[in-house]
Amino acid sequence: MNCEVCQLKELEVESFEIREVLRCILHTIVFHRALGLIRPKDIDLELFEITYVQCGEIEVEKKIDETIEHFISWIEKHPNKRSPICVSFYEVKSKQPSWFNNKQRSYWEQWYVNLNVLHQTKSPSHHSKLVMDTGEASEERSSRRTLLEQSLQEVLFQIIKFVNEKKDHVPPINDGVIYCPFEITMPSSSDSTFGMDIFKRMLHSGGHPSMLS
């Protein structure tokens, strides 16, 4: 089974928009991979006129929220770095022993969520948030917001398209399993450990050549 990779369109977000945008995207991805019996939950975004669907599983929600918090704290420490968030779906195969542990993860799908977080120091429009809003700044912000909303919708469409086009690589659903096991990774606190994470993952996966593509 090959590992399918989907690179989502990059979004420019402000720091206060990260949470909503990430929740929306991550939940939408997992919803399409929660193939067990679920009760879907519709969630309206507050900042945008978009409704996304959650699979309704509490563990998923927790995992995603934790990821988002990690990401936000990482971004605050590394303001000028772009860091993709990677959602990897894997199968656990316990029969093949490997160096590190008995359980081997076989990754069959990866999603890269690309956010470009705009910081206040970067663009003049953010400066205006600290001072009195000029008409131009607010106009610029609202047009940026509209653009972001459209882009976010495009990303969601992109997810739906990808999910539709590629179905063969999805492993069979085991009884009782609600959602395909996944992990969300992002750059950790420094670049060097980020590389180490990739390396570790590669070893765990048992050498999928397409893992890093």
Add this chain to the structure above:
Amino acid sequence: MDFPENLPSSSSDMGRLEQIVSHFFPKALHIVLDSRIPSLQSRGRTRDRNLKKSDKWFNLIMGDRPAALDKLHSWHRNILDSMIIDIILIHPSHHDHAETVMERWVVQYENPLIMSPQSSDPCTRYQKVYKKAIILLRSLYAQTRLLPAYRVSRQLSSSLASSGFEMVYKVSSFSPPVTETMTEFRFSPVEVPPGRLCASVTYRSDLSGFNLGAHITLPPRIITDYVGSPATDPMRFFPSPGQSFEATSSFHGRAGRGPPPSPSERPHSWTSGFHRPPTPNQSFSPQFSPDFHCSRTEHQLSPPFSPSGSPRGSNSPRINLRPGTAPVTIPSSATFNRYVSSNFSEPTRNPLPPFSPKSTRRSPSSQDSLPGIALYKSSRSGESPSGLINHYPAHKLTKESKYDSGRFSGLLSSSGSPRFGFSRSPSRLSSDLEDPDCSCPFDFDDVDESSAGLQYSQSLDRRKTSSSISQSLPIGRKSQDAAVGVLVQMLKTAPPLRQDSSTYMASSMSGVQRQGSSVSGTESEFSMARTTSDALEELRNYKQLKDLLLSKSKSVGGATRVH
């Protein structure tokens, strides 16, 4: 993988594949309509252990499927037929309303002429197919939330009706292509040997032309205004794509298709839903089925299909208990099957012989009488506390049902649900062009439920029953006309029961008289002339009763105000 149907292991792979296909259609329908039509949203969130099998299909719990959807789908018996779901926005346009198709969802099982080679292991094939179908439905579900019509339907459900907008649906197996520029999205088909399941949606991406954001939420208006207002003409016909019935088995969420629209043919008591007090569900007593939500938009939907029998089975009592103004008719799927199979090739045949063996041919103009029936029933049951009056129609109608039009007795049986009449009307229009004398699907089976319906209807909010009166006109056969004439007389002569309802009744009745429809107006006058003697007799009875009650009340100290 948990396959909802516990088929014995010996059952064929093909059987499971066929089940996947046959369950796919109602699930897709449920997903689409649940997201677009608030009245069809599942209200009851059953606990997981109480889940019905149907809800477990494709591992997507949607909540209890409203009976309307079950019936809606029951016409779709041939899996090779497409299922086309049109989501239509009715919006104010110039001095009237226009309908625009906002979305068209198409679900189809394409069957190739040549069997595809069965390469994979049959034991696991259906599991793979099922998994892919699950993914397809997940993406369909997410897509329904992404498209612009979702926001529109949310706006309409939360804002009040007098905006002039409403969203309705139409399900058919064939529809002419839409002419407007729409965007299409095709879901990737899922191979289900020997064919494949396909789904697509064509939608309007630009809704700026509808001025949706500009409408202001107004407080609900009472029916009296509605009746007199030319802007809310209840007799508007919902134009259908003009194909003949033979070509399609279809049904509408509104008035039906068929003959060129005439002003008198819209069964529109649905629009009255607009003008009812907001959140109609608030006025329904909690005894009703919690999982069926009668909202304003439901009133816009005429039950989607042709009369096909009474709502038998577990759904029927629930349906009858629904508030009377909810325009839902739920013929049973079994009866509808018969209807569909028999009616395709012989539209002139009575589609439901087993259900109305004694029904007589009804006149073409009587197509409009269904609303009238509903009018009649609801006003009687809702308005009068008098046992005599309530029983009168019951007895009379019961007798008449034996030899009279099935429609009328159908009204009786659907006592708490005048909408039955409504619902049948449009579907009849749509399906019975050559056979306007479709038998009433309800009379045969529902007479026994009339008593429950009567009790129920008495608990209806009076405004609602009055409002339904305002929308429909008494038209139809003599017996129905007679009954309506009697009603008209009684209501005109009776002092008000309550101040507010009397205002309603007076104006709604006068509104009825004033209604622009030439057919209905003529017929009601005609019926009244014919049944004057009946009316006088009725009046005499009423007076006697009144005197009796007055005398009784005097004897108990006059504490009760009797009218």
